[in-house]
Amino acid sequence: xxxxxxxxxxxxxxxxxxxxxxxxxxxxxxxxxxxxxxxxxxxxxxxxxxxxxxxxxxxxxxxxxxxxxxxxxxxxxxxxxxxxxxxxxxxxxxxxxxxxxxxxxxxxxxxxxxxxxxxxxxxxxxxxxxxxxxxxxxxxxxxxxxxxxxxxxxxxxxxxxxxxxxxxxxxxxxxxxxxxxxxxxxxxxxxxxxxxxxxxxxxxxxxxxxxxxxxxxxxxxxxxxxxxxxxxxxxxxxxxxxxxxxxxxxxxxxxxxxxxxxxxxxxxxxxxxxxxxxxxxxxxxxxxxxxxxxxxxxxxxxxxxxxxxxxxxxxxxxxxxxxxxxx
Numbered sequence: 481x482x483x484x485x486x487x488x489x490x491x492x493x494x495x496x497x498x499x500x501x502x503x504x505x506x507x508x509x510x511x512x513x514x515x516x517x518x519x520x521x522x523x524x525x526x527x528x529x530x531x532x533x534x535x536x537x538x539x540x541x542x543x544x545x546x547x548x549x550x551x552x553x554x555x556x557x558x559x560x561x562x563x564x565x566x567x568x569x570x571x572x573x574x575x576x577x578x579x580x581x582x583x584x585x586x587x588x589x590x591x592x593x594x595x596x597x598x599x600x601x602x603x604x605x606x607x608x609x610x611x612x613x614x615x616x617x618x619x620x621x622x623x624x625x626x627x628x629x630x631x632x633x634x635x636x637x638x639x640x641x642x643x644x645x646x647x648x649x650x651x652x653x654x655x656x657x658x659x660x661x662x663x664x665x666x667x668x669x670x671x672x673x674x675x676x677x678x679x680x681x682x683x684x685x686x687x688x689x690x691x692x693x694x695x696x697x698x699x700x701x702x703x704x705x706x707x708x709x710x711x712x713x714x715x716x717x718x719x720x721x722x723x724x725x726x727x728x729x730x731x732x733x734x735x736x737x738x739x740x741x742x743x744x745x746x747x748x749x750x751x752x753x754x755x756x757x758x759x760x761x762x763x764x765x766x767x768x769x770x771x772x773x774x775x776x777x778x779x780x781x782x783x784x785x786x787x788x789x790x791x792x793x794x795x796x797x798x799x800x801x802x803x804x805x806x807x
Contacts, residue, residue: 488540496535503531506543510604516545517643524642544639546594546609546620554783556754558732559648559680559701561619565590566749567779568621568734570759574768577612583762584613586772591619593650593757595626596640615644621682623650628663630670637679649674650704652684660710660737664691668698675699684736687717689724696731703729704757707748708738711760715744719751726752742771742778749782750790 484495487505496505502525506513518525519542525533555562568591574580584592592613622640624633630653637649653670655663662685674681675698682702683695692703705725708714715738716722726733732754739745739758748756756779765771 485535485537485539487535487538490541490543500535501531502533502535502541505535505541506530509543511543515608515610515643516543517639518543519639524638527642542639544596545643546596546615546622546640554787556732558682558754561648563590563619565776565779566755566783567745567775568593568755568757569762569772569775570757571595571609571613572625572759573763577607577609579768580609580763581612583768583772584618586769586776587762588776589618591621593621593623593625593759596622596624596636596643619648620644620646621648621650622646624652624670626654627652628654628656628666630666630673633666633670634673637674637681638677641679647678648680648701649682650684651681651700662686662706664688668694671695671698671700682732682734687721687725689721689728692725692733693728696729700731702732702734702754704734704736706737707735707744710737712738713740713761714738715740716747716751719747722748722753723751739775742774745775745778746782746785749779750785752786755779 483498485498485500487494487496496508502518502520513527513530518530520533521540555564556566565588567587567589569584569587569589570593571580594609622637624636627633627636633651633653640649641647651670651674653663653666655661664686667683667685671681671683680701682704683700684704685691685695687705692705695703703725705722707716734755734757735748735753736757739756739761741761745756758775762768762771762775
C-alpha cells in the first residue's frame with residue numbers, strides 16, 4: 481500500500497502522506513485556509529469541507545489567493561453597497577505592497593480591484609496583498625484580468641468568491657492581447673451566467689450604448705466603458721458615446737481604462753459618470769502618492785462641475801462685463 485500520494489498542485493508535482501485531506505495539505509504548506517480557495521480536480525472545494533475531502537493519488541489542485549480603485553454628502557451605490565469616494569483604484573504595477581497601500585490611502589478610494597493568481601506554494605510565507613490592504617476596511621473587487629473566454633472568467637470568479645466570499649466582482653473578457661479590447665459576445669455570455677449564480681458583476685465593456693444596455697439587461701450591476709485602451713493613458717477618446725451610455729443607463733456607469741492624468745478623470749465625471757477606475761495612471765506616475773491625491777481631487781472637481789451645470793457653449797464671444805456705460 482502506498483505511503484504517499486503524488487499530487488499536482490498549481491501545475492507542479494507535490495507529495496502528501498496517504499490518508500491526507502485537502503485541509504491537511506493546506507496546513508502542510510503553511511497556508512492560512514482563511515486566505516485561499518482550493519479547486520480539487522476542476523471542482524471548487526468549499527472551505528467548510530476541506531477537512532472532509534480526502535486526497536487520492538494523481539489529484540490536481542489549484543490554490544489561489546488575491547494579489548495586486550466623492551464627497552460625504554454625495555454618495556453612490558452599487559448592488560446594495562454605498563460609497564462616498566467615486567474613485568476605484570487597482571493594485572498592479574506598484575513597486576511593492578507598501579507603495580500600493582500608501583497610494584490607496586492618498587486616493588481616498590474605498591474599493592480596490594484585485595486579480596486572482598496562484599499561491600506561491602514554494603514560499604508560503606511570502607507577503608500577500610491582504611497583509612497591507614485590509615479587506616475588512618477596503619472593499620476588494622475581484623476581477624478577471626487576463627481572461628480571454630467567458631468560461632475562464634466564470635471559473636476565476638467562482639474561485640474568488642470561495643476565497644473571499646464577495647459577490648460584487650469586476651468582469652472583463654478580453655478579445656485579444658494587442659488592444660485588450662473586450663470581446664462583447666463572451667462578456668455578455670459571462671454576465672448572464674454570473675448573474676444567474678448570484679454574482680453582482682460590474683462589467684468592463686466597449687464605449688457602445690447598445691452593448692452597455694444589453695449588459696444591464698443581462699444582469700450587470702454597473703457598466704464600465706473604456707475611455708481608451710487599457711494602460712494607454714490616452715484619456716477619454718469618445719465623449720459622445722460615454723455621455724449616451726450615461727443617459728441611457730439605469731445602473732452606475734464608471735469609466736474604466738485609458739485615464740492618464742487628473743484632467744481625464746475630471747472629464748469622465750463631468751460627463752455624468754458615477755465613478756472612474758484606474759491603475760496605471762497612478763502606479764506608473766513618477767510620484768504615485770501625489771498622483772493618487774491629484775486623482776482624488778480631480779474626481780471631486782469633475783463631480784462638482786457636473787452637478788453645478790456648466791454654461792452653454794456659444795459660437796462667438798460674449799463679454800463678461802456690460803459694454804453699455806463705457807467711459
